[in-house]
Amino acid sequence: xxxxxxxxxxxxxxxxxxxxxxxxxxxxxxxxxxxxxxxxxxxxxxxxxxxxxxxxxxxxxxxxxxxxxxxxxxxxxxxxxxxxxxxxxxxxxxxxxxxxxxxxxxxxxxxxxxxx
Amino acid sequence: xxxxxxxxxxxxxxxxxxxxxxxxxxxxxxxxxxxxxxxxxxxxxxxxxxxxxxxxxxxxxxxxxxxxxxxxxxxxxxxxxxxxxxxxxxxxxxxxxxxxxxxxxxxxxxx
Numbered sequence: 503x504x505x506x507x508x509x510x511x512x513x514x515x516x517x518x519x520x521x522x523x524x525x526x527x528x529x530x531x532x533x534x535x536x537x538x539x540x541x542x543x544x545x546x547x548x549x550x551x552x553x554x555x556x557x558x559x560x561x562x563x564x565x566x567x568x569x570x571x572x573x574x575x576x577x578x579x580x581x582x583x584x585x586x587x588x589x590x591x592x593x594x595x596x597x598x599x600x601x602x603x604x605x606x607x608x609x610x611x612x613x614x615x616x617x618x
Numbered sequence: 619x620x621x622x623x624x625x626x627x628x629x630x631x632x633x634x635x636x637x638x639x640x641x642x643x644x645x646x647x648x649x650x651x652x653x654x655x656x657x658x659x660x661x662x663x664x665x666x667x668x669x670x671x672x673x674x675x676x677x678x679x680x681x682x683x684x685x686x687x688x689x690x691x692x693x694x695x696x697x698x699x700x701x702x703x704x705x706x707x708x709x710x711x712x713x714x715x716x717x718x719x720x721x722x723x724x725x726x727x728x729x
Contacts (some may be wrong), residue, residue: 535716544704544719558716565623591659595717606666607651607708607717612659 505529506610507576508594514616521581521588523613527596533576535607536569538593551577584617598605620709624720631695631727639690639723641705642676649708650681652690653715656701664690664703695727 505528509616528536532553537545538561551571552560562569566584571577581588595609621644626676631637643650652664665672665679667688672679676695681688692699702724 506655516681537717537719544721545706545717547716547718549728560715593661608663609653609661612661614659 505509506594506596506608508516508592508610508612508613512614513618514618515584516618517550518583518587521615523579523581523592523594523615525577525579525596525610527577527594528598528608531596531598531601531608533597535595535597536577536579537593537595537609539561539593539612540546545593548579580617584615586617589615589617619627620647620707620718621698622673622705622707622718622720624705624723626723628724629726631725633695633697633727633729634691634728635727636691637695637725639692639703639705641688641720643686643705643707645686647683647707648710649717650688651706652679652688653704653706654701655704655722657729661704669673669717681687692725695725697729698725700725700727704708 507526527540534551536548539545547561549569566582568580576584590613591612594613597607624640625640635688650668655661667681668678669683678691702722704722706719
């Protein structure tokens, strides 16, 4: 997990508010992944992005969740109108190339979202 | 899709003991990684090991890709080894680095 920076580390939102989680990948990495860890569960893939493109969003809930990785700046995971079930740890990861072909994927320290 | 199963689900050790954690996967993979999630929730990369054996201090890992399993060895365990150990694989059929995680082994090392 060298160098993947996530913020905020902890975020509290009331039901109905928006949550924005930011991720700066390891310098030079152009591939970003978001994972979610619900309480007492393992990590589940949400979305895979390259600069300005969503490559695979098969793990994203169909509503209220969106992700972007702009040409400049960090990747953003946005959750609109949060509900209690969105409370979880959200991990960002990055790799220098597509994760296959022998590339270690590095994880950040996570952002813990609590919805009250 | 690919299934990733870890065993045992829970493990309690006395400090100084050795242990072996197992990860079975049901299909061919490009990538296999072991992670340690400490009690504060941080996820630490331990090994990138799609095949072969690697060692790092008191930890070592072996993956036998042809038989679809990986083992993580912890020797002379310390209380700081406590936490959850995850195995994660990138299936061969994936287009990208979408890791599939096992459910983890929760390790508690008692002083």
